[in-house]
Amino acid sequence: MVFKKLLGAVGVGGPSVDTVLDSTTAVPGGPLTGRVLVRGGGADMEIEQITLDLVARVEAEGEDGEAEGTVVFDRAVVGGGFRLAEESEYAVPFSLTLPWETPVTELHGQPLGVVLGVRTELAVAGARDKGDLDQLRVAPLPVQEAILEALGQLGWGFKSADLELGHIHGSGQQLPFYQELELTPPAQYAHTVNEIEVTFLATPGGMEVVIEADKRGGLFSGGHDTVHRFAVSHHDVARTAWNTEVEGWMRQIVDAHAAHAARAGSYGAHGQGGYGGYGHQGGHGGYSDHGHGEHHSGERRSGPSTGAVVAGVAAGVAVGIVGGMVAAEVVDEIGDAFEGDEDEGGDEE
Incomplete structure (x- = not known):
């Protein structure tokens, strides 16, 4: 128009x-x-x-x-x-x-x-x-579309998308704002994770995928967020089994939460009030190289209409537009x- x-x-x-x-x-x-x-x-x-x-x-x-x-x-x-x-x-x-x-x-x-x-x-x-x-x-770029399609096929549902003014700490972000895609978890993660927020920071050579997980709180601790980072290449789109790749990312995030939860439960039992100062720092733990490691060929990805992410977008869930x-x-x-x-x-x- x-x-x-x-x-x-x-x-x-x-x-x-x-x-x-x-x-x-x-x-x-x-x-x-x-x-x-x-x-x-x-x-x-x-x-x-x-x-x-x-x-x-x-x-x-x-x-x-x-x-x-x-x-x-x-x-x-x-x-x-x-x-x-x-x-x-x-x-x-x-x-x-x-x-x-x-x-x-x-x-x-x-x-x-x-x-x-x-x-x-x-x-x-x-x-x-x-x-x-x-x-x-x-x-989206082909690698962005592949990741979102994999998330949809793994059961993650689209909730909303927005642009936030500010910078992601420790990243190579160039713009004065970043995009967050909020997704809701499938059944197997719903007891652990409220939602995840996915940010793509693309460059000519590849892309940093920043995933912030909003965790559910336990009996002795409140919820907390953890941030995980993964590197992918524009050139690996056709050679990567993205469902397997992204599922590995999700398991890594959940495993990191489980370790924090066990530690927090121990602190809570001694009356020390949960996670203390973990906050966003919990998931930094270095830069993951999942996007450049061993790839598994032969995995088929079905068409875009099957992805829960796409279905959520098509339904206009919580986007208002x-x-x-x-x-x-x-x-x-x-x-x-x-x-x-x-x-x-x-x-x-």
């Missing part, structure tokens, strides 16, 4: 701008191409600069609770320095590369509830105006609460 807005900075009769993307869906680290169409107003004008901003609706935790705002996570100058004649039209083609950590907005065509946009800004006669805002849809039109309208209403404050937000341990 293309949104047309007159530029208030130059008054009635000023130029208007449309940004048209060549493809409806992009991928992290991939190209984003299209053209900016500028239409002249009631007088000749100098178009000094055309800028594209990639923006995201992001959540932030603060003293007064949770707030939402806009973060610009990439910016590119795509044109300018030309004279736009009265009532004339001018097309500026562009091509830019999305950051590798660009959040995923959909899975197999089903929206996840994450809102991204491409905002076009014109600089005219010394004034700037954000003249056009278009929805940006981002599909279940259609492209609704998502586009939300993009058009994005606020500016966080703009210029990309350093806000704490580190995620």
Whole structure:
């Protein structure tokens, strides 16, 4: 959907701008191409600069609770320095590369509830105006899709997805926010884990998978979170038995919890009140190399419609956005609460 807005900075009769993307869906680290169409107003004008901003609706935790705002996570100058004649039209083609950590907005065509946009800004006669805002849809990379499909086939269900302002401690994160995909456990883990939050931090060479597990509390201890990290390669997608791989990750997470639980039970029995200072540190324990180790060939993965993750997305579970039109309208209403404050937000341990 293309949104047309007159530029208030130059008054009635000023130029208007449309940004048209060549493809409806992009991928992290991939190209984003299209053209900016500028239409002249009631007088000749100098178009000094055309800028594209990639923006995201992001959540932030603060003293007064949770707030939402806009973060610009990439910016590119795509044109300018030309004279736009009265009532004339001018097309500026562009091509830019999305950051590798660009959040995923959909899975197999089903929206996840994450809102991204491409905002076009014109600089005219010394004034700037954000003249056009278009929805940006981002599909997962093959390795991201394989991991999510495996989680679905292993019984994990999609709950929600959001973007959190801040940095994951100890990671190579580049953007000022990170994406969390919240999944509910299958029956065999439901007594141990409330949910997991999966974050993908992709790079040209591979990807770090950060999984935070929200643990259930026991008789002598409260619940606690643990963080585990796994490295995968873009090149191993076809050679990896992902159900086996991901199941190994889940068992590692549960085993780590069992060790903490036994220790906490001992502390609780002596009246020392549970886990003390473990918190997020419980699962750091080094970097797992599951993604680069021995692979098992021959495992078949069924089609996307069988995954519980996909089923949850298709049902619109807890995402609040279940259609492209609704998502586009939300993009058009994005606020500016966080703009210029990309350093806000704490580190995620």
